[in-house]
Amino acid sequence: MTRVWLPPILFLLCGTGLAVGLFLDQNPGTAVVLLLVFVLLAGVNSPLVFPRSIGAAEAKRRSAADGRPVVYWRPGCAYCLRLRMRLGRRARRAHWVDIWRDPEGAAAVRAVNDGNETVPTVVVSGRPHVNPAPAWVHEQLSRPA
Known part of the structure; x- marks a missing residue:
């Protein structure tokens, strides 16, 4: 904390x-x-500034149910902040996981980034995308579930 x-x-x-x-x-x-x-x-x-974070297990469960992306992030990350600001109010539609608060989330990020905690890592339909363009994430959030 x-x-x-x-x-x-x-x-x-x-x-x-x-x-x-x-x-x-x-x-x-x-x-x-x-x-x-x-x-x-x-x-x-x-x-x-970020929407309320949830645990990685809960984010995966919710994402499976509603099809929304899971965004793994950490405070102080300029790229996470850029993504959050570019998404605006639409950011609340994603499931946000703070990897500094959730060890399972940090492990999930390390698993797809060769052991590095590179954020933001956005998981859409089970596929991870490392530091994606904000416009692409915006498009994913605009799609019907």
Whole structure:
């Protein structure tokens, strides 16, 4: 759990430290802007941006029932964030598995990536796709189940 929140906490701490330094140097406007940038970075790197994660076993079960893709991801991954942002509200239609919280999910990703935890890995109809184009995933989510 702490590993999930480490990047956002570091962004907040660094931003706060820099903002305090700028504020003490009589640059309050710059300090506020910098702090807002770091808060935004912390927010987009937090698990709060992603739909609620479920376990790998539950995601596989649901995917088999409704035909929706399973997206294996981890917080702090720029490619996962890019995929999530590009999918917009449609991202909630996929089943998201945080590999840092679910050992079975991490093992599933390693099994299809030569032992590496390369994310995002999207599984559609039992076939894994590593770091697919967001447009392709969007298309998969648009298909009727």
